[in-house]
Amino acid sequence: MIKELAEIDIRPGCEEDFEAAALEARDLFLGSKGCLAFRLHRSMEQPSRYRLFVEWETIEDHMLEFRNSEAFLGWRRLCGPYFLTPPRVEHLTIIVEGRNEKSER
Amino acid sequence: MIKELAEIDIRPGCEEDFEAAALEARDLFLGSKGCLAFRLHRSMEQPSRYRLFVEWETIEDHMLEFRNSEAFLGWRRLCGPYFLTPPRVEHLTIIVEGRNEKSER
Numbered sequence A, B: 001m002i003k004e005l006a007e008i009d010i011r012p013g014c015e016e017d018f019e020a021a022a023l024e025a026r027d028l029f030l031g032s033k034g035c036l037a038f039r040l041h042r043s044m045e046q047p048s049r050y051r052l053f054v055e056w057e058t059i060e061d062h063m064l065e066f067r068n069s070e071a072f073l074g075w076r077r078l079c080g081p082y083f084l085t086p087p088r089v090e091h092l093t094i095i096v097e098g099r100n101e102k103s104e105r
Helices: A015-030 A059-066 A070-082 B015-030 B059-066 B070-082
Strands: A002-009 A035-043 A049-056 A088-099 B002-009 B035-043 B049-056 B088-099
Touching: A002 A059, A015 A035, A015 A049, A015 A070, A015 B088, A049 A059, A049 B088, A088 B015, A088 B049, B002 B059, B015 B035, B015 B049, B015 B070, B049 B059
Parallel strands: none
Antiparallel strands: A002 A049, A002 A088, A035 A049, A035 B088, A088 B035, B002 B049, B002 B088, B035 B049
16 A cells, blocks of 8 residues: 655635535545545644545556546535645655554544 | 654665664654554665655654654664765644555554
8 A cells, every 4th residue: 555645725715615626536536546545634733734634555556546536626626716826746655653542443 | 643754865886784784773753652663665776775654643743753763873883874864854744544455464
C-alpha cells in the first residue's frame, strides 16, 4: 500500500464549497481500482490549505488507472474550480507505525 | 482528534540511521498524554524527505504537554542530529473521510 499526498491551496472564501464538492467526489476515488481510503484534512494554521491523503494498493493504481479514468475527470470537474494553484502531489511509503493500545480509536 | 503533520528533510545519506532512530523514538510519542498514533512516511519522489503524522486527542496535548516533556527532548536527541533543516509543523483536522468497504485493510 502507498499513500498519495496532495497539498491543495483553495481560493480564499471558497472553503465551504470546496469541502462540499470533495464530499461529493469521495466516492469517485473509493470506486476506483485499488483505492483503499480517502481522507481530506484542513490545516489549522493555514485554513485555505488542505491535505488529501488517498491510500492506493499500488502507485500504478493512482498514476495510470485513476489518472486516465472518468473518475479523475469527475474529481477535477467538481473540485478543480476552487484550486488556487495546481495541487502538489507526492507518494509516500510507511516506514514506522504505531498506535496507542490504550486509546479507543 | 487532530493530526500533527511534520515535514522533515534529512541529511542525504543518513536515511537508514534516521529511520532506526525514529523507530526507537516511537514509544516516546505513544507513551505521551493524548497521543493516539504515530506514523512516519518516506517520500517516493524525494527520498530524503519524510512526513511524520501523529494523532493527538487535542492540540494542547501536542503543543503544551508533549513539547514541554522529557519525551520531546528524547525525540530530538535521537532524531535531531539527522535533520537538514528544522521540521515544518502544521496541525490538521479531518474534513471528509471514507474507506473502501471491499478492502481488507
